[in-house]
Amino acid sequence: xxxTLINLPKTAKPGEVITIKTLISHPMETGFRPGxxxxxxxxxxxxxFVCRFEDEEIFxxxxxxxxxxxxxxxxxxxxxxxxxFSFTWRGDDGFDQTESAAITVx
Amino acid sequence: MPRHPxxxxxxxxxxxxxxGAVAGAEPIAPADRRSGxxxxxxxxxxxxxDDDANPGMLAVVDGAELWTKPPSSSRPACAxxxxxxxxxxxxxxxxxxxxxxxxxxxxxxxxxxxxxxRTHQGADPLAYESPDLLALTAFVATQSRGxxxxxxxxxxxxxxxxxxxxxxxxxMGQLGLSCAICxxxxxxxxxxxxxxxxxxxxGYPLYRLEWQGMGSLQRRLRNCLTGMRAEPFGYGAPEYVAxxxxxxxxxxxxxxxxxxxxx
Numbered sequence: 001x002x003x004t005l006i007n008l009p010k011t012a013k014p015g016e017v018i019t020i021k022t023l024i025s026h027p028m029e030t031g032f033r034p035g036x037x038x039x040x041x042x043x044x045x046x047x048x049f050v051c052r053f054e055d056e057e058i059f060x061x062x063x064x065x066x067x068x069x070x071x072x073x074x075x076x077x078x079x080x081x082x083x084x085f086s087f088t089w090r091g092d093d094g095f096d097q098t099e100s101a102a103i104t105v106x
Numbered sequence: 107m108p109r110h111p112x113x114x115x116x117x118x119x120x121x122x123x124x125x126g127a128v129a130g131a132e133p134i135a136p137a138d139r140r141s142g143x144x145x146x147x148x149x150x151x152x153x154x155x156d157d158d159a160n161p162g163m164l165a166v167v168d169g170a171e172l173w174t175k176p177p178s179s180s181r182p183a184c185a186x187x188x189x190x191x192x193x194x195x196x197x198x199x200x201x202x203x204x205x206x207x208x209x210x211x212x213x214x215x216x217x218x219x220x221x222x223x224r225t226h227q228g229a230d231p232l233a234y235e236s237p238d239l240l241a242l243t244a245f246v247a248t249q250s251r252g253x254x255x256x257x258x259x260x261x262x263x264x265x266x267x268x269x270x271x272x273x274x275x276x277x278m279g280q281l282g283l284s285c286a287i288c289x290x291x292x293x294x295x296x297x298x299x300x301x302x303x304x305x306x307x308x309g310y311p312l313y314r315l316e317w318q319g320m321g322s323l324q325r326r327l328r329n330c331l332t333g334m335r336a337e338p339f340g341y342g343a344p345e346y347v348a349x350x351x352x353x354x355x356x357x358x359x360x361x362x363x364x365x366x367x368x369x
Contacts, residue, residue, distance in 0.1 A: 005164065007158035021158040069319060
């Protein structure tokens with residue numbers, strides 16, 4: 001499991017714009033670099049990130065080989081109701097990781 | 107500020123090389139010491155300040171987990187002896203390298219962690235630059251974040267500090283440069299496109315964007331040695347510990363920044 005850091009406020013007022021920050025530990029190997037033995041290292045990147053709030057998709061990003069290691073993605077959301085976010089990263093070699101976080105809107 | 111504000115670096119370097127002048131660098135006065143943080147772009151400064159954006163925090167969180175995990179079932183975890191790192195490790199990184207009575211030599215923080223693994227945890231030392239050693243060192247050093255670097259007043263460290271200073275000021279490699287020529291004499295100017303920092307080791311282990319990962323001060327020193335076209339010392343060499351001991355005295359009283367972010 002890759003290490004992730006997810007930051008969002010625990011509570012928000014209805015209509016408030018909140019910022020969600022995500023960071024995941026990933027080498028983002030481009031597939032263009034030679035390794036120590038001179039052979040090209042196979043590509044190993046995160047290709048897709050999706051954030052859902054209670055099964056509704058609220059943010060999606062596609063990533064490509066030029067992205068830096070440990071991709072940091074931040075986006076905003078208008079607080080509507082209390083619930084759970086899920087954060088899913090998918091990538092090469094069957095990489096698939098989902099984390100979740102809750103928010104109380106009142 | 108730099109000695110020759112008007113003189114472009116290549117000219118200054120050529121002059122130094124041609125005259126064969128001894129570097130004669132005076133160490134930077136305490137009031138003039140600056141972290142490399144001050145010379146970074148605002149974006150990278152923001153990245154370091156924000157614990158949610160600082161990729162070094164991934165290693166710190168890994169280190170926090172290793173702190174509580176025993177390496178084998180019969181031996182204690184780091185936390186088994188040292189307890190809460192936030193209190194027991196506070197200020198430790200600010201006073202390393204320190205004297206190691208067991209080996210009667212100076213030892214740096216990652217060396218101490220490995221020595222502790224060997225003697226108290228019965229585990230093999232972690233390899234230099236391995237993710238686990240970087241994570242544990244970063245976790246321990248982060249407990250001193252904001253504390254001023256305060257090398258111990260220990261006379262036994264004096265020979266190592268003197269050796270470190272001699273290495274810092276010695277010309278090495280095919281380019282005949284010393285650390286001091288750039289970092290004492292010409293800091294604040296540019297080498298090609300890169301700003302020359304004072305070379306203060308305030309944030310190690312740190313996340314370097316160029317490396318796309320964490321690295322120790324020894325890795326950074328090896329980079330500079332390679333850049334001078336000198337043969338780098340091997341990882342764990344006493345020369346690095348001597349350099350680290352001198353650099354700590356040269357950096358005081360700047361605050362510890364671990365985990366720093368650098369370009």
